[in-house]
Amino acid sequence: MKQKQKINEEPVRFVQREDQEASNPISSSSEDEPPRKARMEPRFQTNSNDFRVEIPEFEGKLDPDEFIEWMHTVERVFEYKDVPNDTKVKLVALRLRKYTSLWWTNLCAKRLRCRKSKIRTWDKMKAKLKSRFLPPTYILGSYLQFYNLTKAASMLKKTHMSLRNS
Numbered sequence: 001m002k003q004k005q006k007i008n009e010e011p012v013r014f015v016q017r018e019d020q021e022a023s024n025p026i027s028s029s030s031e032d033e034p035p036r037k038a039r040m041e042p043r044f045q046t047n048s049n050d051f052r053v054e055i056p057e058f059e060g061k062l063d064p065d066e067f068i069e070w071m072h073t074v075e076r077v078f079e080y081k082d083v084p085n086d087t088k089v090k091l092v093a094l095r096l097r098k099y100t101s102l103w104w105t106n107l108c109a110k111r112l113r114c115r116k117s118k119i120r121t122w123d124k125m126k127a128k129l130k131s132r133f134l135p136p137t138y139i140l141g142s143y144l145q146f147y148n149l150t151k152a153a154s155m156l157k158k159t160h161m162s163l164r165n166s
Helices: 002-009 064-081 085-095 098-113 122-133 136-165
Strands: none
Touching (some): 098 122
């Protein structure tokens, strides 16, 4: 019971930022401490890192379109935040979830067992991710779809021109 009283009797101290020291009438500093100087840098700096932009999580679902969209988003975040090349792999590895996280951990362990070097570049990691989560038929299917669309567009253009001339 005496310990509880001692805890409750201790004065409450307010934590202040340095720039609020002079303007706050309630000061927690003692008379022995010299007064603190206010910050010299501006409070709001204008740079591209003012906004909170994060790399989205990736769970490794079997939807190739979702994977492609995730890869594009990661690239845009890296470009926006000017992420150094040596930290890209670590940042992406932190955002992998569920199956993808297990796959990445096993890939790293396998490379270590085989005495291969760690994957340190984003391009290498991106290639490994694509080889695992992007089916080879997806790219072929996309090219075929593009070819069929361009073929249909050219046929439509020819039909339009023939109708216009007649």
